[in-house]
Amino acid sequence: MIQARSKGFDVVYGARNNRETDTEFKKWTATAFYGFMKKIGVEMIPQAADYRLMSRRVVEYLLKYKEKNLFLRGIVPTIGFPSTVVYYARKEREAGTTKYPLRKMLSFAWDGITSFSVAPMHFVLGMGIVTTLVSALMLLYTTGKYFAGETIQGWSSLMVSIWFLGGIQLIGLSIIGEYIGKIFNEVKGRPRYIIQDNLLRGDLNEDK
Known part of the structure; x- marks a missing residue:
């Protein structure tokens, strides 16, 4: 070394x-x-x-x-x-x-992920979008079942609302998480950039 x-x-x-x-x-x-x-x-x-x-x-x-x-x-x-x-x-x-x-080891891995990335929040956002899309598919499915006479009272609205509200909650949590992630990065106060060689400072030192 x-x-x-x-x-x-x-x-x-x-x-x-x-x-x-x-x-x-x-x-x-x-x-x-x-x-x-x-x-x-x-x-x-x-x-x-x-x-x-x-x-x-x-x-x-x-x-x-x-x-x-x-x-x-x-x-x-x-x-x-x-x-x-x-x-x-x-x-x-x-x-x-x-x-x-x-x-x-699990604690170490979690520290590494949460110290450098908001990827978990992006994952939650993706899950929220997928869940919301599933609620739209459930709406079509339950509507078809309703007109076919294969449902009981309240089943259609219950199925759609569970999926839809679950998706909206996940999306809302991910949005809040994005803001918290930005605050998290700001409070660290990491340098925006690092200068490897300062040629001007070298010239000044030579002048002295």
Whole structure:
């Protein structure tokens, strides 16, 4: 990692080159997590842990992230700067037990999703729209059943209203969630942009 840093890389990630020591369940969940995070737009280094080597300027910019719940695996790649990955072979545990059971893994995944994306709200919005469309189909279905004389009193209105109101509620919750998501992103106060090299400052220093 130090050799990679000496070549000019500001961030050197340590990543596993394989998961042979993991169970099939752990392999599947890890692959699914990284794949899902990529789909919702979160840039992460696959198979990389929280152990990494960073230059001073990267650390200084990282300190500008004032949020308390720091999801480092997602935050560090957003800072930018030249980076590389050093792969290593993970050996089997020789003593002790893992301090990362399933409960903590699920909590970690949820923190990563909610810290960087409002995708769950978009999912709720999609469910609301689908449910509302289903209510329209139910209206056609129950109307046909009504004229065919195959319904009892109140059945048609009950079926349509349940689907329609359920869809409207989901859409309303997703709209509220969108506003809360924007507030959530604003209160974090993350830097809008990061300057890698300030050439003007260098010129000024030379003049001095």
